[in-house]
Amino acid sequence: QVQVVESGGGAVQPGGSLRLTCAASGDISSINFMGWYRQTPDIPRELVAAITTSGLTNHGDSVKGRFTISMNDAKNTVYLQMNRLKSEDTAVYYCNARTITRGDFWGQGTQVTVSS
Numbered sequence: 001q002v003q004v005v006e007s008g009g010g011a012v013q014p015g016g017s018l019r020l021t022c023a024a025s026g027d028i029s030s031i032n033f034m035g036w037y038r039q040t041p042d043i044p045r046e047l048v049a050a051i052t053t054s055g056l057t058n059h060g061d062s063v064k065g066r067f068t069i070s071m072n073d074a075k076n077t078v079y080l081q082m083n084r085l086k087s088e089d090t091a092v093y094y095c096n097a098r099t100i101t102r103g104d105f106w107g108q109g110t111q112v113t114v115s116s
Helices: none
Strands: 002-007 010-012 018-026 031-039 046-052 057-059 067-071 077-082 091-099 103-106 110-114
Touching (some): 002 103, 018 031
Antiparallel strands (some): 067 077, 091 103
């Protein structure tokens, strides 16, 4: 089993920054991919950014150049640095840990609100 806990959400003005943290615990050796997704009442859950345990990254088109995903050396914590936030970035952000043999594990989500 893998447990995933997000933190770092909150309210910020347009143009501001936030850093989300996702901490994985349990059988972290089975994880090969971690990612951030977001969801609103009107938009289904979508991939924001992802990183493999080998360091390969992928960022969604809407956040390229503004958001950066990274992983610590222990490969059990993933960060999402969000800069130049826009109102359309408002969503619940979920962390996902994908394992080789046990499927996906999700966190509870953290709210990000961008508003003046």
